[in-house]
Amino acid sequence: MHRPPRTLMILALCSAVLAMSAFAWFGYFSDIFIQSRGDTTIAQYSALLPKGWETYRGDGWSVGYPKDFEVHTRSDETVYFVPSGEVEIKTYFLVQKRDISLDAFVIAQKAEGYRAPDSVMIANYPAVKYTIGNNRVEYAISYHGHIILVASDEPSDEVIAIMFATFAMNTE
Numbered sequence: 001m002h003r004p005p006r007t008l009m010i011l012a013l014c015s016a017v018l019a020m021s022a023f024a025w026f027g028y029f030s031d032i033f034i035q036s037r038g039d040t041t042i043a044q045y046s047a048l049l050p051k052g053w054e055t056y057r058g059d060g061w062s063v064g065y066p067k068d069f070e071v072h073t074r075s076d077e078t079v080y081f082v083p084s085g086e087v088e089i090k091t092y093f094l095v096q097k098r099d100i101s102l103d104a105f106v107i108a109q110k111a112e113g114y115r116a117p118d119s120v121m122i123a124n125y126p127a128v129k130y131t132i133g134n135n136r137v138e139y140a141i142s143y144h145g146h147i148i149l150v151a152s153d154e155p156s157d158e159v160i161a162i163m164f165a166t167f168a169m170n171t172e
Contacts, residue, residue, distance in 0.1 A: 048165045055166075056081075058095055060143050064166035065093070066159060081163070090153040091136070093163050098149055102126060102142035123169035143169060 049055065049064040056063055056071055058079055065071065069081045069092075078096040086092075098105065106117060106128060117128035120139070127141040138151040150167060154160045 048162060050162065053166075059097060060170050061095060061148055062166075062168050062170065063093070063095065063163055065163055091151055092154060092157075093160055094149075094151045095167075096149045096151075097146060098140075099146050101145065102128065102140060102147055105140050105147050122167075125169055141169065 053064045053066055056065055065081050068084050070084050071079060071081055073079050081093040114130060117130045120127050120129050122139060122141050125141050125143055127139050130138040135155060136153050137155040138149060141148045152160050
C-alpha cells in the first residue's frame with residue numbers, strides 16, 4: 001500500500017484549517033468581529049451591498065440604497081427611495097408598515113379585485129407576492145402581527161433589483 005505524497009497531506013491539512021477558520025470567523029465569532037451599527041437587533045448583513053451604498057434601517061427591516069438616492073419618510077412612516085432630483089411620479093422603492101395580519105391583507109386585496117398572490121418566504125417570514133399591471137411588484141411580509149409591504153414599479157431596473165436583494169428583516 002502506497003502512502004499519499006507529503007505535499008498532498010499538507011495541502012489537505014491547510015484546506016481543513018482554512019475551512020474551519022472561515023467557519024469560526026463568519027459563524028461563531030461574527031457577533032464579535034462584524035460590528036453592529038448601534039441597533040439592539042441586527043439586520044442580516046448582505047454581501048450583495050455594492051461599495052459606496054448606504055444601509056437604511058427601519059422598524060424591523062433594513063435595505064441598501066445608492067448614495068445618489070433620496071430617502072423620504074411620510075407621516076404614516078412609509079419610507080420611499082427615489083433618485084436625487086426625480087419627481088415622484090412612480091414608485092422606485094417603497095417600504096410601508098401596515099397594522100394588519102397577512103391573512104387579512106390577502107382577503108382585503110381579493111375584495112379589491114387583485115389576483116391571487118404567490119406565496120413566498122422572505123428571511124424565514126411568510127409573505128405573498130403580487131404582480132400588478134405592467135411592472136409593479138409588491139411583497140407583503142408577515143412580521144410580528146403586522147405586515148411590511150415592499151413595492152416597486154421598476155423591479156427589473158438593476159439598481160432596484162439590488163435593493164430588493166439587500167432588503168432584510170431584522171433578526172432578534
